[in-house]
Amino acid sequence: MSFLRKALALVGTGAAAATLVALPASSASAATLQSNRVTLNNVWFSAVDDDSTIFGSSFEYASGWAAQKTFLIGPGQTSVYDNEGIRSVCAGNEVDGVVNTEIEQVPGTAGDVRVTVYFELHEGNYCYNPDVDSLASKTFYVRPGNTHLKFKTNPSNEGSKDAVNIDFWVANTRY
DSSP: OOHHHHHHHHHHHHHHHHHHHHHHHHHHHHHTOOOEEEEEEEEEEEEEEEEEETTEEEEEEEEEEEOOEEEEEOTTOOEEEOSSOEEOOOBTTTEEEEEEEEEEEOTTSSSOEEEEEEEEEEESSSTTOSOEEEEEEEEEEEOSEEEEEEEOOOOOTTSOOOEEEEEEEEEEEEO
16 A cells, blocks of 8 residues: 555544544534423312393302323424423313423523413313314423412403403423
8 A cells, every 4th residue: 555545544533533523512412402391280179150230230259279280391402392391270160271281491591481381261161072162272481490480361262251260380390
């Protein structure tokens, strides 16, 4: 093998080794990307059913706690959406709500997330009826730590005073 071929082979081997050494470094920087753990906790619902009759109005109330929900957003993942939702208590055997949540990482921040709450007010002939009476949504920005949020709604399409309100905490943790 000539001297020139040996030198080219040596340079080629060195370049390949440098490329291999560089790959783990970029992989290591990807591994340092952080994830968010976002938990909806201390979820409290209150519901009102306003049954109007020819003799006036009667209101029935219900309130109670819901189970907490935790969402994980990993590196490279921009958002998660809760398809199952959180069901509220039911008032008057006909008014309840469902809250679905979307959590999105906010680019260029130190772990902030955008929490969008999608709310359905159900009113029908029985509790947990699939009949959606109205829809509403609200977006909050949450930094790492705990944030207390309240979401009141009575957007009934029928002009009634049916309502379901939600009061909850959002814990946003980087890991």
